[in-house]
Amino acid sequence: MSPTSFPKSDIRVLLLEGISPTAAQIFVDAGYSDIRRFEKALPPEQLAAELREAHIVGIRSRTKLDAAMVNEGRKLIAIGAFCIGTNQIDLGAAKLAGIPVFNAPYSNTRSVAELVIAEAIMLMRGIPQKSAECHRGGWSKSASGSHEIRGKTLGIVGYGHIGTQIGVMAEALGMHVIYHDIETKLALGNARNAGDLDALLAMSDIVTLHVPETPATQRMIGATQIAKMKPGAHLLNASRGTVVDIDALADALRTGHIAGAAVDVFPLEPEGNADPFVSPLCGMDNVILTPHIGGSTLEAQDNIGAEVAAKLVRYSDNGSTLSAVNFPEVTLPGHVGSHRFLHIHRNVPGVLSRINEVFSARGINIDGQYLRTDPEVGYVVIDAASDREEANRLREALAGIEGTLRTRVLY
């Protein structure tokens, strides 16, 4: 186990929103013992208080870490998003506070893809309303409005990790797959680029959304886009609640222009399982409503727990920022026989030479140096042999350099 600038027992790891126990175990196995776990997202005041004492924080999609909240984390060295989406974090503010953010870009994608395929079949058969009727004591055995998905067209908006997997599964079930993406994507199997969103909407029997939350995807499916969908088509949204104008969708479901929908994500989601869920879609039998559980399988959560915790431990122990979503990426070897100095600073001219001066002025030889920058921040890692007191003095001198955002030394 590699020691850090202060004993691992003093490093507080805060894990929120019921992050898989696998994550806590990875920290324990790596020698960390101060681990605080909460089963749900915390209200803002409690979150701020917990963040003030935490060195590492792990969240999922519900915890909002805006700039003010990030800056509450004065001791924070890293943030883990134990999910795919990182829209709940002000990534720019975290970067300027010298805090890398890590996520799990793949681990729950299969779970979302499986759910979408299952829902597509259910919707095409009218199962949500038939099931609801049976629960109420009704019985309407009829083929009316029921279809196989074989031979139908699935339109995938956002052909990334989730969208492509859905496309492959859908083709295996005999569907025609078309997609729309803002990037050029390799079409898998017989999938075809629809050309643009409007063309996809006009051709698809089922439209499924798999874009991230960005300014461009906010309400990208509104009344105008829904009107362009085939009469009787189905809409699935397991991406982010802001992507669909939910009132416009409710209207189209009421008129029957949209035959059915499956919605996993909402513009406003309850803070916790005890809080009420309110949506204009509540009470519509032809809508499958799920509580943002697209990625919530034990398999996915276990994989995510392992993946993100391992990235956080590696950064804490070794300084590597490989696969950070907001930070210059540095992959580092071990540093046996040297202390490792981490210096995160604003990317302004002259910082590197001042860092080097700190070492040369004391006659300390640098064993290794690694540097990555982006337009806003620079991340320099220096391996140098020195005794512990000297290392502390060096760290203080590094912290005094103008433009410094954070420094750390790994012994």
Ligand SMILES: NC(=O)C1=CN([C@@H]2O[C@H](COP(=O)(O)OP(=O)(O)OC[C@H]3O[C@@H](n4cnc5c(N)ncnc54)[C@H](O)[C@@H]3O)[C@@H](O)[C@H]2O)C=CC1
């Ligand atoms: N419901 C749930 O529990 C889960 C929801 N998600 C959501 O699903 C989203 C997609 O996940 P992945 O496929 O893994 O992400 P990804 O990044 O692999 O794919 C997203 C795709 O959308 C495309 N895109 C971005 N902006 C676009 C636009 N304006 N128009 C068309 N295409 C656009 C990108 O180029 C990319 O190919 C995540 O960002 C997250 O918000 C992810 C996991 C679980």
Ligand SMILES: O=C(O)C(=O)COP(=O)(O)O
């Ligand atoms: O991975 C994502 O982006 C998700 O939406 C899943 O979020 P969750 O971890 O289930 O809160």
